[in-house]
Amino acid sequence: MKQDLRFQKTELALQKAFLDLLQTKDIAKISVKEICAVAQVSRNAFYQHYETKEHLYENMLKEILLAIEDACKPLAKDLASISTAERRLFLDNILRAVEDHRFVIYQLLTSQPAIFSAAFQEMLLSANLQGSKEVIAPPHTSYIHVFSGGVAAFVNYWLLETSFTLEEAQETLFSILGQMMVVSD
Template sequence: MKQDLRFEKTEKALQEAFLNLLQTKELSKISVKELCELAQVSRNAFYQHYETKEHLYDNILNELLLSIEDACRPLVKDVATITEVEGRLFLDKILLAVDQNRFVINQLLTSQPAVFTAAFHDMLVSANIQSSHSIGTTPNIAYIHIFSGGIVAFVKYWLLETKLTLEEAQDKLFSIVGQMRME
C-alpha cells in the first residue's frame, strides 16, 4: 500500500511539474532533467513512470479525454424522448467536464493546440457514434463531425479568448446550438 501511494505521488508530482513547465516553455524545450528537478524526483523515478516526456504528455491528454468522455454518455435510451432539456444537459455536462479540467486544457491548448484539438475532436466523434449506437439509432457521421468540431472550437474560444464563467459559456453554447438547429 505504501509503495502504491508513493508511486501515485511521484506520478502526480511529475504531471504537475510538466504542466507548470508548459506554461513557459514549448514541449520540445522541456528537458527530463529540469522536469525531475521541479518535481523533486530522480530521473530513475521518471523513467519508471514514462518512457519519454512525449509519453507523459500523451498520458495527461488521455486521462483528460477519458474524464470528458464520461460526460458524453447518452442521457436517454430512445432518440424519440430527447427534449430540449436533455440536449441542454448534454452540452452542460461536457462544458462542466471541461471546466473541471480547465488548467490542464489551457496548458495543452497553448502548448500543443493542434494535437489537443485533434484528439479532443476524435474523442467526441467516437463518443457520439457510440452513444448513437447505444440508443439504437444510425449515427449521422457528417453531423457528428460538424457537431464535435463546433464543440472543440467553442471550448478553445471560451478558454483562450473569453472570461465567460461556466454558466455563461453553457448558456452561449446552448444558444448557438439552438440557432444551428433552426437554420
C-alpha cells in the same frame, strides 16, 4: 498504502512540472532532467512512471479525454423524442467534464494547441459516433461531425478567449446550438 500515496504524489509532481515547463518551452526542448528538477524527483522516479516525456504528455492527454468521453454518453434512447432538458444536460455534462480539467486543458491548449485540439475533437467525434449506435433514430453522421467540431471549437474559444464561468459557457453553448437547430429545421 503509503507507497501508493507516494507514487501518486510523484506522478502529480511530474505532471505539474511538465505543464509548468510547457508554458515557456516547446515540448521538443524540454528534457527529462528539467522535468525532474522542477518536480524535485530523481530521474529513476520519472522512469518508474513514464518511458519518455512524450509518454508523460500522452498519459495526461489520455486521462483528460477519457474523463470527458464519459460525459458524452447518450441520455436518451430515442433522439426523436429527446427533451430540451435532456439536450441541455448532455451539453452541460461535457462542459462540466472540461471544467473539471480546466487548468490542465488550458495549459495544453496554450502550449500544444494543434495536438490537443485534434485529439479532443477526435475523441468527441468517436464518442458521439459510438453513442449514436445506442439510440433509436440516430442523427446523420454529418451532423455528428459538425456537432463534435463545433463543441471542440467552442471549448477552445471558452478557455482561451473568454472569462466565462462554467454556467456562462453552458448557457452560451446551448444557445448557439439551439440557434443552429432552428436554422436546420
